[in-house]
Amino acid sequence: MARDSQAALVALNRFGFGARGGASGDLINAASDPRGFVKAELARASGVLLEAPGLQSTQQLGQAVFAYQDQVKQAREAAKAAAPADTPAPAEPKPGLRRNLSLNTAATEIAGQMTEAKPAESMAKPETMQPGAPPAAKPAPQPLNVIQKTFRTEALARLQRATLATCGFTERLVAFWSNHFCISASKGELARIWAGAFEREAIRPHVLGRFADMLKAVEQHPAMLFFLDNQQSLGPDSRAGQNRKRGLNENLAREIMELHTLGVGGGYTQDDVTSLARIITGWTFAGRQGQLGPPGSFAFNANAHQPGPQMLLGKTYEPTGLAQGEAALADIARHPSTANFIATKFVRHFVADDPPPALVARLRDVFVKTEGDLKTMATTLVDSDEAWKAPLTKMRSPYDFLVASGRLLARVPEDPGAYLNNLNLLGQPLWSPAGPNGFPDTSAAWAAPEGMKLRLDIAAQMGARLGNNIDPLDLLEFAAADAASIETRRTIERAESRQQALALLLMSPEMQRR
Secondary structure, eight states, X not given: OHHHHHHHHHHHHHSXXXXXXXXXXXXXXXXXXXXXXXXGGGGOGGGGOOOOTTOOOXXXXXXXXXXXXXXXXXXXXXXXXXXXXXXXOXXXXXXXXXXXXXXXXXXXXXOOOOOXXXXXXXXXXXXXXXXXXXXXXXXXXXXXXXXXXXXXXXXXXXXXXXXXXXXXXXXXXXXXXXXXXXXXXXXXXXXXXXXHHHIIIIIGGGTTSBHHHHHHHHHTSHHHHHHTTGGGOOOTTSHHHHHHTOOOOOHHHHHIIIIISSOTTSSOOHHHHHHHHHHTTTEXXXXXXXXXXXXXSEEEOGXXXXXXXXXXXXXXXXXXXXXXXXXXXXXXXXXXXXXHHHHHHHHHHHTOSSOOHHHHHHXXXXXXXXXSBHHHHHHHXXXXXXXXXXXXXSBOOHHHHHHHHHHHTTOOOSXXXXXXXXXHHHTOOTTOOSSTTOSOOSHHHHOOHHHHHHHHHHHHHXXXXXXXXXXXXXXXXXXXXXXXXXXXXXXXXXXXXXXXXXXXXXXXXXXXXX
């Protein structure tokens, strides 16, 4: 059964999040038909969607954050009015960073990630009473931080889905496309409250659909428009542009071509970037006043749209308003450079840092022939011999590692805090990459000594907390059975305690590689 166990290990680790512990029988089920085990999830398209109590639409969340900001403002004004006359006014919060999120500057301009703050930490501490001093004014009640609450609710729903999935292939696809079309929750309050909804609304419905549909959904989503500042982009000759003396913001147009579709060297020029920026002027979202539509919804502002025809990649697009940009995106989605860029990135993620050229060519051809049918492309990947013969040498990302550990330990998260904190520690804060190019997808990025030391610390903490009640050798059978190496088995057997043995199992190649 050794060969079947090895294929089962590939099925679960390369395409999914690893085997679940307990009575799941994942490794046995995968061994009986490895390819069928992986592809079974592709037959359940509705299973990609994520619905759970407490999850709201982008429009609802937009209205909620605007209301929350109003409450914060009112609480601040009330506190200021109640303070003694000689009390200095509280310092205004620093405005959010104005980022030019080009590939060359994003990594340095978005620095640091938002940490998990306990509610008590955000409350002002009353001053110590001094003898003879008048009683301090009672602090104004603080509004509930709906932004952080929403972020944690969205994170928990995603983590629970990944932990409970039979194989996890479709959840891996969601994570791949979400990182490809990434936003950063560190951008500001709107980005943070919208991060989960963006993935649920723009990514999940299209993971097994057409690339062009996902591209349109992503670029018209308020979270992406806010992240890359397209609401600030005005056609220079538009009514708004002339009135406000402000022009184009090319962030979104540049990243569409450089990171989302054609890729570097994909045959476009700076003139094409500028043309696309003009074409998508007016793509914005309705603000708190609701002048363009329900607050938090996508809107096309004709007054901000650059008038006239535009030349893009050798083709002229007539001035048809919103339809002009949608036509341009549809053409870019089917461009040969887009097919090659997506196929290469897809194979690099799932198979090897150096993608096998023949497999890339096969997926590129499938992408072209099917006009970007992503389910067919995923099926072709699973059916390829290269995907099963390549050794399991890619390092799991921090997210993959933590989810795989939770699955093996049969622990469904009830609170996202530990996961979010560990992701921050390991350098992959959820939905918060340092730039619009997303988190890296190569082993070298995650196998650095400092990163591995931090993983060992986390594994040791898991071992100390759970090791007494778990037999690590039993877990090894769930994770790999006889596909586990002799070295891994001996290392676990020689551990000084169950706690140490569990930590060593979590740090083994069978758990760290995919």
